[in-house]
Amino acid sequence: MIDRYRGVLRLIDWGLADFYVTDKIYPVTVASRFYKPPELLLGYHKYDFALDMWSFGCVAAALIFKREPFFNGLDNLDQLKKIVSVLGNDCLKQYVLKYQLKPTVQYLMEGIIQRRQWREFLSHTQTSLAVNDITLDLIDKLLVFDHKFRLTADEALRHPFFSMKTEKMG
Template identity: 45%
Template sequence: RDPVSKTPSLVFEHINNTDFKVLYTRLTDNDIRFYTLELLRALDYCHSNGVMHRDVKPHNVMIDHEKRQLRLIDWGLAEFYHPNQEYNVRVASRYFKGPELLVDLQTYDYSLDIWSLGCMFAGMIFRKEPFFHGRDNYDQLLKIARVLGTDELKRYLEKYDLELDSNFDPSLRAHIAAKPFSRFRNTDNRHLCPDEAIDLLSTLLRYDFQDRATAAEAMAHPYFDLVREERRVVEENADGNEVAISGSGSGSGFGMTTPPDAANTDALA
């Protein structure tokens, strides 16, 4: 509480964040794997506790690149999930809105956050930010359909007994062929989007929210094997240092390390 105004305040740790428009252009393949896995860990933690974030976007992901720390912030639109409950579709930011929000499907779930993460991931590996760049909500669905195609969109709408608003572009009712994600590779981004990255992306960006990978499933994808191997080596080296310190007779406890899965909350703010 402020001692003068008596206003209650929340105090958070300071994160030396680099603006994503600057940082994302500098990220290496390893960086993208690492930070995407960290964001999935944050989402897995909140989803496993019954919470949907509902506003995942670069502005709400703080990264201290020097310390390699990631924090998911701004929980103002977060909501507890209850099966079959109808939720407000006026959440998330346009470029990261899942199709369910754009077609007024109110019984969505945690996978809304997975779509938003998928948009971020696509933006990073293809160096195309934002990946789906619509002028408004109607145009946003058109931009999505030009990648995922209209055949799957029609099946999706039929499954949930939905009809497109008359304000949507008429071409959404015609045939638009799906465009493979691999078509977004070029000479400038090829080093950032190996086959396993494309495969992971295909599990995240799907019309039907029930078909998307969960955060836990995405974390287990082979794309992150390199990150897991790096962590294993670091932990083994840390364990070796602890043994050396213990054997020195110093009695110091500073060699102890935090177990990797004991701190999922570290990525939440």
Template identity: 45%
Template sequence: MLASMIFRREPFFHGHDNYDQLVRIAKVLGTDELFTYLNKYHINLDTRFNDLLGKHTKKRWDRFVHNENTHLVSPEALDFLDKLLRYDHMERLTAEEAMEHQYFEQIRIDSQNKVE
């Protein structure tokens, strides 16, 4: 959802079915990272993916920035997005960690100023 909002691409990962959805995610997050995750947790990928996935390197988030969305993107937003969009759930930010991220710093400051 965050990627859709800041990059103005709705939906960000638009798959026609579950297989296509994973392929589209892998094209952005990378196939090496996907296979590392699958191996770490001993997950067998459906054989239908053998012909679908291909080999893709992880894309830099700034690759999705263009004239129509540059005003919505900040280094903090890209860092936040990168820490959320991970295959491995153990590497993703928890909800508490997400709320403490620098991306929300201005909201915390504004909220604190209203209380004072």
């Protein structure tokens, strides 16, 4: 939850928290739609901590690009469509094949949907401010379609983004 006026970010809603057990079958009806990763939207039940890293990537992208939520789907299918419209459908095709999923979104796998560049989401003022290649690299490594290739929490904390010095404004 973000209180923009006071500059406060709160982590909320621990109602679906669970302990992770390798290869456990988990329900895919968890997570708020705007922060739900592709694996849940495609019905993959053996997800792991990478789910949380996707959600973190969504929050970070919303803050960086001033677009809240970053993926704004009307329902789960539309949410996947929004993700594919940014990441392209090549990664969707590879993911479905790799994990032998039965896609309910065949139309998203047809044709070619190109991956967009993160810079496309920046406004003119953002381009000239603190958003740099390191920031975009962090987003790029968090919002990865295949959960096995997303940054872990430890890797994310070691990313150069978190060691950047910021200039005081004002």
